[in-house]
Amino acid sequence: MGARENILKRIRASRGVGPEPTQSERTAVEAHIREHPVGTRPDLDWPLKDRFREQCVRMSSTIDEVATLADVPRAVAEYLRENGLPARAVAWAELAALDWSTSGVVVEDRPATGDDLVGITSVHLAIAETGTLMVLSGPSTPAATSLLPETHIAVVPMDRMVVAMEEAWALTRGTHPDLPRAVNFISGPSRTADIEGQLQLGAHGPFRVHVIVVG
Amino acid sequence: MTTTTQPPRSTGHSTGVPAAPARNGTGTFKQRAHDKLHDAKVQRAMRNFNLAGARARAVDEVPNFEDIRVTGAAIRDRALANLDVWLERFEREATRRGTRVHWAESHADINRIVVEIARAANVRKIIKSKSMVSEESHLNDALEAEGFQVVETDLGEYIVQLARETPSHIIAPAIHKSRDDVADLFQEHHRTPRKDSAADLTMEARKFLREHFLSADMGISGSNFLIAETGSTFIVTNEGNGRMTTTLPRVHVAITGIEKVVPTLEDVSCLMRLLARSATGQTISNYISMNTGPKQAGDSDGPEEAHVIIVDAGRSRLLGSDMQEALRCIRCGACMNHCPVYQNIGGHAYGWVYPGPIGSVLTPNYIGLENALDLPNAATLCNQCGVVCPVKIPLPELMRRLREKQVERGLRPWQERVGLKAWAWAAERPAIYGWLTWVAARIGRLAGGQRRLIHRLPGNGWTQERDMPAPEGATFRELYAKRQAGRR
Known part of the structure; x- marks a missing residue:
């Protein structure tokens, strides 16, 4: 561990303080983490759902709205048909459990592989400020499902929508005292402008992100 | 003023910087800048490159953006003020979550550690998401x-990798390449029919890189921030390659500088608002991948091994010095996007990893002032960079301080030192100074001829591109004396 000690010592020497952190320094650091103050933010005073819709569209997501979770299979089927996409998808467990029998869409409850074309997920939370989907990795919520397929369909219940990232952290600290391996924030389809600055969708991740707001 | 600059090369410096690649052009900054100014491709690319407008529109939407900048700068300063304590806090939490934390004092250390990790895990193929620190260490x-087989996956990085070049911009690495260049490279390396449109080229890259993503053993990325509160890495991309790199291979290694630690989740939320708007004019980047430890029980994806390499390589020297503010940098690229010098010469002319104003500050600090003599002078100090920097780094002031250090350490060329000494000698003697300016003004008027323009000044490149207006013939002192006399 020579390098570690050398670097930390060098930092302290540059700062002009003694070789070991004092108790008060450590206490101050822990206190800041415990308080985790929210700094200056933009004006966040807008209707939650309107802002979310507007920002989703801005980030090139498409958006739909249904009344209840039971309406999701029909909405998914319509979206896939209208866009000429295959009526076959992989989904997170909570969505695969819906009644897909009359929708005409074949839905499998398993993680996506490189060959799957449509992935259906819900969200941990959705962030209105930026039209962002917040997804957590876990046994029943594999990260690959929102990443590998060309089309990602995300189901967003209104009761999971928050104003901004800070509100998302406040809730997540309650539900997940230890963060899961991956916390992913997704805002629209994958994109690049690395060839002559021309914007292209679908660089590596999905070409399409379709958001279905429920309620 | 003639300045001789060696391209940044290792001088046995403690950071162990390898030789700068010759593939960006050789010689001094001046030669490289000259070459780039006369390179039609670079000039066309730079004319097409405009992220400044997008930033301006995004910032205009947030009336209190200035207050958010102040908050962002304070967040970075808080981390830097107690940097070692925050790093220990990060390490403790990351370790608790199963991440293996490594420390690299030098660039050589980074490469050694990555090779060791790769060997121990029987790695063959490695995919990389963008990491500027890994550019530092080659x-x-x-x-x-x-x-090991290494494949860059950011499209721009992939293009420069195929071309055996280095990035010319920190967030748009292949901005100097034309669509034709990319088409040629893909045709040659992919052995596929030539594609013409940016859309087709992007799709072809997607197809080839997807295979690499799915077959790689190890993923290497940078980390825009390290979060002390949770021991997490925080990777921002638009393409999604950061997500792929942290999700698919069985080993993930994040490499980042000691200065990238940020205290809390709230702090990083604030910095993200600044970063996306300042970089590309987006309200948020498409993907943020926050990773904490390896794959957990029951997970179907994620790496079995998670490593973080925390790199010093010259950074700790800046702490506590009059250069510390440079460590606030969140690598958005706004300073170069707004720099009139960068916009004319592109990134390769700067000769090392970081171009533009932030590069002109970081390069001399990281690889030695004597190895980058021209960079702090490669600016007009117009302060566009200072105005747009999301964390309020006073870039022109830092470049001015570096110029002072060059003079103090006697690093300036002898002509400049002698010239300034002579000027100082005369300036302390008003009678002689007055007489010299009187003579110079007369000679200047004669040299200007009828059109009152001087076409060529001795030993000065300034008149190569333009004429110098000739003096009218009377000095300021004469005019002032005349005016005072007239008033009486």
Whole structure:
């Protein structure tokens, strides 16, 4: 561990303080983490759902709205048909459990592989400020499902929508005292402008992100 | 003023910087800048490149953006003020979550540690998401020399990798390449029919890189921030390659500088608002991948091993010095996007990893003032960079301080030192100074001829591109005396 000690010592020497952190320094650091103050933010005073819709569209997501979770299979089927996409998808467990029998869409409850074309997920939370989907990795919520397929369909219940990232952290600290391996924030389809600055969708991740707001 | 600059090369400096690649052009900054100014491709690319407008529109939407900048700068300063304590806090939490934390004092350390990790895990193929720190250490060369296959996956990085070049911009690495260049490279390396449109080229890259993503053993990325509160890495991309790199291979290694630690989740939320708007004019980047430890019980994806390499390589020297503010940098690229010098010469002319104003400050600090003599002078100090920097780094002031250090350490060329000494000698003697300016004004008027323009000044490149207006013939002192006399 020579390098570690050398670097930390060098930092302290540059700062002009003694070789070991004092108790008060450590206490101050822990206190800041415990308080985790929210700094200056933009004006966040807008209707939650309107802002979310507007920002989703801005980030090139498409958006739909249904009344209840039971309406999701029909909405998914319509979206896939209208866009000429295959009526076959992989989904997170909570969505695969819906009644897909009359929708005409074949839905499998398993993680996506490189060959799957449509992935259906819900969200941990959705962030209105930026039209962002917040997804957590876990046994029943594999990260690959929102990443590998060309089309990602995300189901967003209104009761999971928050104003901004800070509100998302406040809730997540309650539900997940230890963060899961991956916390992913997704805002629209994958994109690049690395060839002559021309914007292209679908660089590596999905070409399409379709958001279905429920309620 | 003639300045001789060696391209940044290792001088046995403690950071162990490898030789700068010759593939960006050789010689001094001045020669490289001259070459780039006369390179039609670079000039066309730079004319097409405009992220400044997008930033301006995004910032205009947030009336209190200035207050958010102040908050962002304070967040970075808080971390830097107690940097070692925050790093220990990060390490403790990351370790508790199963991440293996490594420390690299030098660039050589980075490469050694990555090779060791790769060997121990029987890695063959490595995919990389963007990491500027790995550009500092020429990690790809080191890995290839050890027999590993390395594939860059950011589209711009992939293009410069195929071309055997280095990035010319920190967030748009291939901005100097034309669509034709990319089409040629893909045709040659992919052995596919030539594609013409940016859309087709992007799709072809997607197809080839997807295979690499799915078959790689190890993923290497940078980390825009390290979060002390949770021990997490925080990777921002638009393409999604950061997500792929942290999700698919069985080993993930994040490499980042000691200065990138940020205290809390709230702090990083604030910095994200600044970063996306300042970089590309987006309200948020498409993907943020926050990773904490390896794959957990029951997870179907995620790496079995998670490593973080925390790199010093010259950074700790800046702490506590009059250069510390440079460590606030969140690598958005706004300073170069707004720099009139960068916009004319592009990134390769700067000769090392970081171009533009932030590069002119970081390069001399990281690889030695004597190895980058021209960079702090490669600016007009117009302060566009200072105005747009999301964390309020006073870039012109830092470049001015570096110029002072060059003079103090006697690093300036002898002509300049002698010239300034002579000027100082005369300036302290008003009678002689007055007489010299009187003579100079007369000679200047004669040299200007009828059109009152001087076409060529001795030993000065300034008149190569334009004429110098000739003096009217009377000095300021004469005019002032005349005016005072007139008033009486």
